[in-house]
Amino acid sequence: MSRAQPYSFGFSDSALAEAAGIPMDALHRDVDAICLAHDAIVPLARRLQVEPPRPCLGGFAYSHVSSLGAEVEFAAGSEPNVRPILRTPEDIDRLHEPDDYLACGVVPQRLRLLEELQKRRPGVGNYIGHLYEGPITTAVLLMGQDFLMLPYDDPARAHRLLSFCTDSALHYARALREHFGTQLEAGEVWIPDDFAGMLPPGLFDEFVLPYWERLYTGLLAAQRGLHSELLREEHLPLLEKMKIALFDPSADQYLTPEICRRSCPVPFMRIILSWDIRDKTADELQSLYRHTASHEPALISFCLSFLGMVQNMPFSGNKRQYTTDVRRGARFCEGFAKYFKPLA
16 A cells, blocks of 8 residues: 555443443443443553553433433443433424533433542543434434434424424533533534434435534534444435535445445545454454555544453563464454554
8 A cells, every 4th residue: 555544443331341340331320430441441452552541431422312301221231222202293392402401311410420530530531422413313312213204294393303403412512511611612523423324315405414514513613524324325425515524434334445435525434343353363354454445544443342352361562472372362462463553
């Protein structure tokens, strides 16, 4: 290759929990567990010669919908889940924003948890989770998959709900800024909207793009990022229309590197899937990385989610020289060392 391949790497919540021997849901409710998990991952980060993650609350995208009344379930040992609150289209007419976003849903609990964590670990950032999901995804979280028929059956209510989702996201973000004493400044803004791809391209001009535009504009987006796993090749020309600076199809198996290079009119990123890191041999990982890089993504991202194959390996001082009786673990670390560095 003629260029170095930009990349990013991190440890997932599941890896942090596994390193500490705690259930993953503890990262959302227990400061001791959060500190333990981030301390436990440090030795492995050093062995892999990467920066260990800073302590923070477990990754979470549902504070906004929780403040609107959606119930969030923290099942033991797994990721959070949301239960819809809109049973019928008529329920949309009764939606209203809370008087105080920070007093509703899980937000107070997460703010208290953050305050305690910041006392324990100076330098922890003001993070209680992603600010919002995108308008379509928020509508689906509030109403369930029935929302996806609403643009056909009741377009006026579909617009009413999407306006509510967009405006409330902006107001929730403003409430957090005011709480933390920060100013809204122009910069990079990401919208995560996986369910947008469930609507066909013909509906985007009316039901998707205007609401994305309101979010980007309302948050002073100087650079626009979009994460959406369910877009198809036919949607991709719309990204240029929205002036997207970087598109993340994440784990979408249908938008292959070949399709992205052929049809995506804006810079795109690719991920190396966590189960590929877990299951493939060193040579297979190297081949996969080179194949992905050959399609010239703006970024290749990957994270470590499973530790079972590396937890007990002795380390000889060089990532390429592991000795271990666990053959899968040896292949993993050899592969990691080969594809972790940018290709020159």
